[in-house]
């Protein structure tokens with residue numbers, strides 16, 4: 001297959017069909033300007049315009065790192081299928097409209113939580129967070145809170161995608177795609 005995004009979608013559908021609870025859970029690795037790495041799980045919310053989209057707080061650690069260094073790596077692991085997918089690419093914010101649209105689809109409780117949380121900042125106690133949540137619920141009780149200006153999506157525009165399929169006795173299959181202009185170059189890598 002010459003289009004790795006189509007291949008990704010096929011593998012993703014297979015992972016969903018295999019009954020994996022959160023096939024969209026992925027490790028997101030970012031780094032500071034001087035290359036100090038950090039990684040955490042996030043949820044893939046769509047693959048569109050050829051990019052992998054997730055949502056978060058722009059002022060979180062990952063958000064601050066992406067502001068300094070707009071490159072990231074993603075890793076999916078679908079254990080029942082013996083499959084791993086690795087992605088690297090440049091990262092940009094999705095439009096405010098896209099973030100608004102996605103925010104509106106979220107559960108009311110999750111919208112409040114996003115509004116209450118200064119993600120990745122130190123807080124004095126759980127009670128501080130809960131008081132803030134209660135104040136927001138009081139303030140926006142009719143419609144729910146608007147999308148916080150610092151909450152939204154990022155899109156990882158892949159320049160490299162690797163598909164790994166577990167093989168017998170660890171003789172795995174690794175197929176790497178690298179973007180070359182508008183097409184992709186495919187190579188098989190030694191396991």
Ligand SMILES: Cc1cc2nc3c(=O)[nH]c(=O)nc-3n(C[C@H](O)[C@H](O)[C@H](O)COP(=O)(O)O)c2cc1C
Nearest residue numbers: 025040041042043054055056057060061062063120
């Ligand atoms: C399965 C799973 C899915 C998660 N999905 C998200 C997500 O989509 N967005 C997000 O901001 N945090 C998500 N988190 C929380 C992050 O892993 C992380 O704790 C948080 O974003 C703060 O990361 P940071 O301090 O590196 O910015 C998820 C955690 C888990 C375990």
